[in-house]
Amino acid sequence: MGSVTKLRAAPAARVKSAAVKVDKKDLPLGRILDGDCVEAMRSLPDNCIDLIFADPPYNLQLGGDLNRPDGSHVDAVTDHWDQFDSFGAYDRFTRAWLTEARRVLKPDGAIWVIGSYHNIFRVGALMQDLGFWILNDIVWRKTNPMPNFRGTRFTNAHETLIWASMGEKAKYHFNYRAMKTLNDELQMRSDWVLPICSGGERLKDDAGHKAHPTQKPEALLYRVLLATSEAGDVVLDPFFGTGTTGAVAKRLGREWIGCEREDAYRKVATARIAKELPLDESAITTMQSKRDAPRVAFGAVVEAGLLPPGTKLTDKQRRWIAEVRADGSIACGALTGSIHGVGKELQGAPSCNGWSFWHYEAADGLKPIDAARQTYLLAVED
Amino acid sequence: MGSVTKLRAAPAARVKSAAVKVDKKDLPLGRILDGDCVEAMRSLPDNCIDLIFADPPYNLQLGGDLNRPDGSHVDAVTDHWDQFDSFGAYDRFTRAWLTEARRVLKPDGAIWVIGSYHNIFRVGALMQDLGFWILNDIVWRKTNPMPNFRGTRFTNAHETLIWASMGEKAKYHFNYRAMKTLNDELQMRSDWVLPICSGGERLKDDAGHKAHPTQKPEALLYRVLLATSEAGDVVLDPFFGTGTTGAVAKRLGREWIGCEREDAYRKVATARIAKELPLDESAITTMQSKRDAPRVAFGAVVEAGLLPPGTKLTDKQRRWIAEVRADGSIACGALTGSIHGVGKELQGAPSCNGWSFWHYEAADGLKPIDAARQTYLLAVED
DNA sequence: GGATTTGGTGAATCAGCTG
DNA sequence: ACAGCTGATTCACCAAATC
Numbered sequence: 001m002g003s004v005t006k007l008r009a010a011p012a013a014r015v016k017s018a019a020v021k022v023d024k025k026d027l028p029l030g031r032i033l034d035g036d037c038v039e040a041m042r043s044l045p046d047n048c049i050d051l052i053f054a055d056p057p058y059n060l061q062l063g064g065d066l067n068r069p070d071g072s073h074v075d076a077v078t079d080h081w082d083q084f085d086s087f088g089a090y091d092r093f094t095r096a097w098l099t100e101a102r103r104v105l106k107p108d109g110a111i112w113v114i115g116s117y118h119n120i121f122r123v124g125a126l127m128q129d130l131g132f133w134i135l136n137d138i139v140w141r142k143t144n145p146m147p148n149f150r151g152t153r154f155t156n157a158h159e160t161l162i163w164a165s166m167g168e169k170a171k172y173h174f175n176y177r178a179m180k181t182l183n184d185e186l187q188m189r190s191d192w193v194l195p196i197c198s199g200g201e202r203l204k205d206d207a208g209h210k211a212h213p214t215q216k217p218e219a220l221l222y223r224v225l226l227a228t229s230e231a232g233d234v235v236l237d238p239f240f241g242t243g244t245t246g247a248v249a250k251r252l253g254r255e256w257i258g259c260e261r262e263d264a265y266r267k268v269a270t271a272r273i274a275k276e277l278p279l280d281e282s283a284i285t286t287m288q289s290k291r292d293a294p295r296v297a298f299g300a301v302v303e304a305g306l307l308p309p310g311t312k313l314t315d316k317q318r319r320w321i322a323e324v325r326a327d328g329s330i331a332c333g334a335l336t337g338s339i340h341g342v343g344k345e346l347q348g349a350p351s352c353n354g355w356s357f358w359h360y361e362a363a364d365g366l367k368p369i370d371a372a373r374q375t376y377l378l379a380v381e382d
Numbered sequence: 383m384g385s386v387t388k389l390r391a392a393p394a395a396r397v398k399s400a401a402v403k404v405d406k407k408d409l410p411l412g413r414i415l416d417g418d419c420v421e422a423m424r425s426l427p428d429n430c431i432d433l434i435f436a437d438p439p440y441n442l443q444l445g446g447d448l449n450r451p452d453g454s455h456v457d458a459v460t461d462h463w464d465q466f467d468s469f470g471a472y473d474r475f476t477r478a479w480l481t482e483a484r485r486v487l488k489p490d491g492a493i494w495v496i497g498s499y500h501n502i503f504r505v506g507a508l509m510q511d512l513g514f515w516i517l518n519d520i521v522w523r524k525t526n527p528m529p530n531f532r533g534t535r536f537t538n539a540h541e542t543l544i545w546a547s548m549g550e551k552a553k554y555h556f557n558y559r560a561m562k563t564l565n566d567e568l569q570m571r572s573d574w575v576l577p578i579c580s581g582g583e584r585l586k587d588d589a590g591h592k593a594h595p596t597q598k599p600e601a602l603l604y605r606v607l608l609a610t611s612e613a614g615d616v617v618l619d620p621f622f623g624t625g626t627t628g629a630v631a632k633r634l635g636r637e638w639i640g641c642e643r644e645d646a647y648r649k650v651a652t653a654r655i656a657k658e659l660p661l662d663e664s665a666i667t668t669m670q671s672k673r674d675a676p677r678v679a680f681g682a683v684v685e686a687g688l689l690p691p692g693t694k695l696t697d698k699q700r701r702w703i704a705e706v707r708a709d710g711s712i713a714c715g716a717l718t719g720s721i722h723g724v725g726k727e728l729q730g731a732p733s734c735n736g737w738s739f740w741h742y743e744a745a746d747g748l749k750p751i752d753a754a755r756q757t758y759l760l761a762v763e764d
Numbered sequence: 765g766g767a768t769t770t771g772g773t774g775a776a777t778c779a780g781c782t783g
Numbered sequence: 784a785c786a787g788c789t790g791a792t793t794c795a796c797c798a799a800a801t802c
Contacts, residue, residue: 124503137499156572189539
């Protein structure tokens with residue numbers, strides 16, 4: 001077999017300085033770190049995490065839930081005549097863990113946070129303040145929400161997730177093709193219809209009570225991880241709970257790290273993830289977008305004899321005819337250049353994908369030259 | 383993660399003096415106030431408004447031009463009124479208008495704000511900071527959103543509305559029964575599926591271009607006003623635009639006041655509202671008792687404008703005539719209820735399928751209202 | 765006249781690599 | 784930092800034109 005001609009450059013370095021590149025072996029992969037999530041994250045190096053999924057508490061009132069950035073405990077506010085103390089405490093807590101999350105994330109990492117109207121607006125605003133760049137807000141539309149028993153409001157039938165990159169110009173990962181495939185060949189939308197976690201998936205303690213009050217459905221994590229991480233990526237969940245993130249990460253071939261300070265949850269999560277089996281590698285492999293495929297120069301297709309010099313190309317409506325030249329450029333009258341540039345000029349368009357614009361006469365009719373590229377790719381693939 | 387408990391909010395800001403009751407006649411009802419909304423609201427007395435609907439600038443931060451895959455150009459929102467220098471500037475703007483909105487609202491008044499992920503988190507957090515008590519966040523799921531042309535993110539297919547009262551202990555108005563009626567006898571949920579504003583509803587200028595870049599669908603305002611205001615209430619819209627709020631308020635028998643600083647928008651809105659006809663009082667009357675409740679999604683067909691309130695229905699033999707009301711119930715003389723229930727009573731039958739029993743006058747003759755339902759289903763199916 | 769095709773468009777934070 | 788080149792990428796609905 002011939003060697004694969006990959007015109008694509010090496011993938012961009014994921015961290016700015018190779019000197020601070022962290023060896024995955026030095027990370028506590030597949031472990032649940034004990035204790036407060038801010039403290040736990042402090043034990044991790046900078047720029048080592050590919051993706052964070054966070055399901056923080058909504059609660060301002062429960063004693064012991066909140067700690068200040070310095071680790072000291074925030075007293076529960078029982079006299080709530082001053083709202084700013086309550087919201088302020090929640091904001092300090094949120095800012096503390098988001099700051100630490102930002103430190104451990106790689107420059108091309110991303111973060112997901114889920115919440116309800118009680119907390120998500122504060123979380124979202126703080127994320128923006130800290131420099132995170134919101135990519136989408138996602139609505140998890142519950143098929144089976146709890147009704148509003150008193151008939152006083154609309155049924156609260158959804159929760160909101162925020163997906164953000166490290167900054168306005170930061171890179172991030174989005175498996176567009178995998179999401180489109182998952183959604184019956186339509187773009188995946190920002191509203192996801194999924195049932196709440198119940199039935200056999202809902203973990204129970206020895207007494208038969210639910211092990212955790214807010215266990216998230218695995219389908220939700222499945223979609224999050226499939227959409228925005230790659231196999232082998234390191235996924236961190238600072239509020240690990242019963243370990244839904246870890247279980248789905250293991251299944252999908254992602255590495256994971258959790259933070260959880262409740263012994264009971266850690267125990268349940270550990271047992272749960274131990275039972276989880278990783279999927280076969282071929283099952284994890286997702287549809288690639290063309291953007292991720294190796295780039296092929298038109299000249300290579302010409303060189304390989306698939307569209308030899310002198311071949312006549314035309315557009316679908318046969319408005320123009322161009323001729324392939326030996327160097328992989330094409331000529332249409334006096335106009336010469338790349339397949340893209342000539343197509344663009346002829347149409348007066350802002351841009352043009354020459355692979356789909358130009359066609360050639362095949363035995364079974366007019367075909368886009370992209371077909372020749374596909375043939376070429378199959379031929380050179382090992 | 384702890385158990386889910388509500389965040390605490392500020393005590394409701396109470397009216398300083400109950401003696402200062404405002405006479406509606408002293409308010410600029412049915413008028414669009416010229417100028418900046420903060421200045422305009424300053425001309426209103428304290429505690430005079432029942433409901434505010436606000437569609438503030440979203441502070442979109444767009445990059446360069448965007449083209450569709452077919453090369454056509456996307457007409458983006460680049461208007462000067464949507465430009466802010468920073469999050470800080472946007473926050474100051476938001477705090478200013480929300481503060482004034484809070485002053486003019488009655489103690490049992492409420493506010494709706496619509497936004498996208500660009501601004502809604504900041505708006506929601508500031509609302510909480512100012513003492514507003516969030517009652518629901520509502521997701522407007524668009525049936526026909528603009529796709530993500532570059533395949534870089536999830537299709538941004540929804541916008542978010544926040545509904546809030548004046549404070550944790552404040553009273554507010556919610557027409558639970560009307561919403562349940564509108565939703566086929568199921569509690570109305572926090573996710574609303576509605577198409578974007580297009581077609582004949584979309585206002586155009588003399589040159590045929592859209593009169594406003596972000597005109598909201600009337601069905602959205604219809605649901606907001608029907609759910610959280612009463613006939614005769616005073617509704618204020620600080621960002622009036624082309625006056626969707628005013629048009630629907632007039633139709634539903636609510637008083638309205640707008641603020642708008644752009645001459646062109648004021649002009650379009652004035653002409654639009656002048657053409658709007660108030661519905662008959664009986665059509666506006668909403669169902670308050672379960673006994674009279676229809677059990678159908680007929681309300682959604684009404685809301686969509688396919689069979690607007692006031693429409694006359696008759697049976698095939700034209701023996702009876704009934705009138706459609708705003709919440710999807712119908713009235714035939716003193717008899718009111720669902721399309722099924724009223725039809726059943728009139729015929730003295732054990733049951734009646736209202737969809738086939740009732741007819742409306744279409745351009746091409748008498749048609750069963752099921753035809754309108756089919757049209758509706760085609761429109762909203764996703 | 766009805767069915768089909770074609771074209772237009774909507775609140776959008778919409779590319780990545782090389783030189 | 785910036786310019787230039789390559790080439791990847793769209794869904795639902797409406798309206799007008801065409802068959």
